[in-house]
Amino acid sequence: MAVAVRPQRRLGRLERAALSGVMVREVVNFSSFWRSSTFSSTVDPTIYMLAFGFGFGSLVSEVAGIDYIDFVGTGIVATTVLFSGAFPAMYSTFVKYQFQHTYDAILAAPVDTEELVTAEALWISARTGVYGCVPMLVAMVFGLDPSWGMLLVPFIAGLAGFGWAAFGIFIAGKAKTIESFSYWQSGLLTPMFLVAGTFFPLDQLPEWAQALANINPLYHCVQLVRDAVFGLLGWADVGHVAFLAGFALVAWRLAIRFMERRLIL
């Protein structure tokens, strides 16, 4: 009987209307800052690629049977995903709840923290899917041969990007001040960025470092992109996909938990 009083159907979890509502906000906002965002997300990694590719490439012409510029050009896709995934997620999330109070407004509408976090991560993931391809396209200008496997790269970048976006939101949810981001950046993200097999193959490193690299999501992203682009996909790549999916799942749940603590008093 009591059910009859309810004027509408029960709203569930992770509803499309709520997710798309939050994403509409992001898209409309993005229309006003896409230039700067695209610039920083693509120019940085491109500079890294050209500097390493030509600077270091003049010393080493080939790595693992691949032209060095192609080696770096494919590896740096993962760097771009990190730069355009984790960093915007950290800063924009912090600014939105701490200074702009945007999330207060959104949570007063029929949207839950879980939907809010998921939508934000999905939107950043879509962006990393696009930005991730930029260094690969630049590498093509410098001689990287096109291949069908390249069509998988936006999806790989999107999957890894979801994980990094969620991880960035988690950091923002945990952080008491924006200054504490430096610990995460210098203590975790920078070492991960260097030991991912982007600029040099990991088999030169001591075993303990190789073992650590295996739990670095960037390493799995780098391997997956290279295998896709050079047509080397095999069973090992199922493992890489599984690792990235697992990372995304854990980071997503952590982001929700910590943002709930932050937003719901």
Add this chain to the structure above:
Amino acid sequence: MLLDNVTQTITRNGREGGSAISLRGVVKRFGSITAVDGLDLDVPFGSCIGLLGPNGAGKSTTMKALTAQVIADEGELEVLGHRLPEDSKQARAQMGVVPQLDNLDVSLTVEQNLLVFAHLYRVAARDRRAAIEHALAIANLGERRGSKVDQLSGGMRRRLLIARALLHRPQLLLLDEPTVGLDPQVRQELWALIDLLRSEGVSILMSTHYIEEAERLCDEVTIMSHGKAVAVGPPRALIAEHAGPEAIEVYGPPARLTEVERMAAERGWRTRRTGTSVAILRADGAADVDGERRITNLEDVFVLLTGEEID
């Protein structure tokens, strides 16, 4: 048939006769501070209820609890027939919230802000245009639709916040200090707007620390102090009950005011010092006291009940 009748009766009680908001014994603690301390509150459908109290009385915490952005430690909360916090999302789909802190997207235009919230409030695609136009008309912002929010005046931004909360034609509107920090003239504009919504039958709960605002707009007020409701009723009834028909305002130098206070205390009258004057309240048969007779107000009630000045 019988079932239909029963359902209709329930629906009628739930919608018209019942309450849009009902709180029973709500408690919220932040560490060692009890922000809301056993609060009961009712907002009957179609009425405008004011939460009146000084800063720190627990008004904003109460408001946040109604959208489940604050989870109460104890007590029962029901909004539009939905239990909180578990069914809060349902309730939020049918209510509009005007926050105390401006949380508009400043880099977007007026219209873009409304568009985003039309999506968040799930206004159907075919109704979205009309909903935005209606909101722009209510807030009188039609001519500024293309302006970025950071180019708007404080009053316009507040009107936009109200318009944003009305996009989905909510049954209930929460206004948290709707006119705080605005010029007197802008405040009156907003009062006219709130009065209009009230006349259209929207149930309203507003928190305020402006006495005049509560007196003008609210059918009933709940006076809050230290997280508790210390009095509930229509403004005029509360004034009549607690402050009597008139007060005597005595002006003079500080020494004279102190003397008046002592004299009043001896005769068992309550007094209130407001800077340059002492108001004597409930001074029946005080024909011998020199001073200006004035009508009592809600502020007198507040001071009598809580012993605090409101501003």
